[in-house]
Structure formats: C-alpha cells, structure tokens
Amino acid sequence: MSSERHDPAMQQAIQRSQQSFPFFWRELSWEYRRIVPGLDFAAIKLPFAVSAEAQAAHGAPAFEHMWVSDVQFDGHVLSGSLLNNANFIPELQSGTEVSAPLADLEDWMYTSVGVLCGGFTVQAIRAAMAPGERAEHDAAWGQPFPDPALCNITPYEVPAPKQPSRLSRLWKKAVAPGGLPFDEALRLAREKEHPMSENMRERYASDLKEQPDMVSAALDDGWTLLQRDALAGNLAPVQVLRQLGADAHNQRTPQGDNALELAQRMGWTRVVEALR
Structure with missing residues (x-):
C-alpha cells in the first residue's frame, strides 16, 4: 500500500x-x-x-x-x-x-x-x-x-x-x-430511485410482453435482464420482470450469483424486498 x-x-x-x-x-x-x-x-x-x-x-x-x-x-x-x-x-x-x-x-x-x-x-x-x-x-x-x-x-x-x-x-x-x-x-x-427507472416502467413492460422469451433468457454474456437490473439497483425494471415471472433464485450468472445475491451485495434494500 x-x-x-x-x-x-x-x-x-x-x-x-x-x-x-x-x-x-x-x-x-x-x-x-x-x-x-x-x-x-x-x-x-x-x-x-x-x-x-x-x-x-x-x-x-x-x-x-x-x-x-x-x-x-x-x-x-x-x-x-x-x-x-x-x-x-x-x-x-x-x-x-x-x-x-x-x-x-x-x-x-x-x-x-x-x-x-x-x-x-x-x-x-x-x-x-x-x-x-x-x-x-x-x-x-x-x-x-x-x-x-x-x-x-x-x-x-x-x-x-x-x-x-x-x-x-x-x-x-x-x-x-x-x-x-x-x-x-x-x-x-438512497432515498430516490433513478429517474429513468420509473419513467421507463410502462415502456419496459410493454416491450417484454411483446418479447416474453426475454424475461428469462440468458443474454450473450450469460446474464439475464433481472440479474443486470438487480446488480444496478433498478427497482422498476426488477418489479416488472418479477411480475412477468423472472427467476430471482435459480438462474445464476457465469460468476455464480443469482439476482437476489447481487442486490444484497450492493445494498439495494428495496430491490432485495422485491426479489424475495
């Protein structure tokens, strides 16, 4: 050091x-x-x-x-x-x-x-x-x-x-x-969500309903949309994905983490509650 x-x-x-x-x-x-x-x-x-x-x-x-x-x-x-x-x-x-x-x-x-x-x-x-x-x-x-x-x-x-x-x-x-x-x-x-998170809620939900396979699909890097937004603390996308059936516990990143563990590690309290 x-x-x-x-x-x-x-x-x-x-x-x-x-x-x-x-x-x-x-x-x-x-x-x-x-x-x-x-x-x-x-x-x-x-x-x-x-x-x-x-x-x-x-x-x-x-x-x-x-x-x-x-x-x-x-x-x-x-x-x-x-x-x-x-x-x-x-x-x-x-x-x-x-x-x-x-x-x-x-x-x-x-x-x-x-x-x-x-x-x-x-x-x-x-x-x-x-x-x-x-x-x-x-x-x-x-x-x-x-x-x-x-x-x-x-x-x-x-x-x-x-x-x-x-x-x-x-x-x-x-x-x-x-x-x-x-x-x-x-x-x-800590008190406020990112403004884009809530502003894009309806558009995000609409897009996913048109492409339902994306809710649980592993993307090119092996991560799911839910895992990405859980790590980043984006509450509205996490809520939308969970409502559409995204898995917070069994699907894991290439590094071995599920969405709940990622949110817990980053201290996203509201996201953790949405994933439990």
Whole structure:
C-alpha cells in the first residue's frame, strides 16, 4: 500500500468511493442503454503495483493510481481500459485492458449536465492545495469541481450550473457545480430511485410482453435482464420482470450469483424486498 493510502483524508476518500460505488454503477447501467450519451465522462481509479526494481532504480512509489474508462462490473471484478500511460509500469499504456476486484476501487467519477459526481480522492487532494494551485489543478482537468468539502453522488440533488453561452464563453469560466456534505448526499441518493427507472416502467413492460422469451433468457454474456437490473439497483425494471415471472433464485450468472445475491451485495434494500 502506498503512503498516499495511509493518509487519513485519502483513506476516508477511498472508503467513501467504495461506499457510494453502487450509485456509480446504477448510473452506468442507464448510460449503456441510452442512444444519445448522457454522461460527458465516466471512469474509476485503480491502484497498480510498481515493481521493486522500479522503486529502487527510480524512486518510484509502490503503486501507480490510474483512471480507467469503459467500465464493466460483474458483481466481483471491475474492468475497463486505461486513460493514460503509467510512469513506472511499461506494459500499462493508454487503452490497455485492465481488471481488479471491487475491493481495490479507489475512486469513481462522472459528469452530467455540468455536475461532477464522485471524485472523492481528487477532492482530498484539492483540499490540501492553496487557492492558486487548486485553480491550476482544475484548469488542467478542464472540469470545475465543487468545494473540496462537498460532493455529489448523483446529479439530481443539486441544480445544474448555468454555463456561459454565445460570446460570453470567450471570457467567462465554467461555473463550479454545487455539492452536499457526503452523509447528506448518500442519504438522498438512497432515498430516490433513478429517474429513468420509473419513467421507463410502462415502456419496459410493454416491450417484454411483446418479447416474453426475454424475461428469462440468458443474454450473450450469460446474464439475464433481472440479474443486470438487480446488480444496478433498478427497482422498476426488477418489479416488472418479477411480475412477468423472472427467476430471482435459480438462474445464476457465469460468476455464480443469482439476482437476489447481487442486490444484497450492493445494498439495494428495496430491490432485495422485491426479489424475495
């Protein structure tokens, strides 16, 4: 473990990232269904061990912490492709496919309608910066952040910042999004379903009634629709599938999980109740 991960602020940031990760995956589950993308950016941060030789020869850290896009998750393992080149691990280049257990997750982040969600370790780093250094950091990211003491877990609890338009874009900076204290943001996220979940209920039910084989079919990756939505915490699709006879207990993913176990592991209380 690197010295960075021993820092109390960074430990808390990683803990918060893991605690709130289900909401990142829920958002991605809907993003992957959209015809027109709704997210400007979505990635997770993972640690990669640096060899003892590189540490000795170059004074390298024990781990490189790298952002990964095109994220997939099977209930156990995270996977995706690196967004940049490693400094001390030659085989890790931008675009390299990587994977790691969920326990290795250090951070997640996405932006939607000008609101940045997640980014807990980035906020911990920003909190230790002087204002000028923080401004340079944010400019390098090309993304305004909330106040370092605040966060967003979903973009639905704070108003989207009004962005400069027309000629004003030439001299006005993008407006920083609002944010909430972590405990409040997590509470609100837990209280509310994803807006697309309920909005698509009738359409989803209609489509499945026209294609009843899809209710229980294993898709190309071996997962059923019920298993996918149980993992993502999408209550309305789960309720529709259960009403149409989808199996929450006997059908299992290639990794060996049934829909109920996936929902329990992610802490989706209402989904668990619907599956029992």
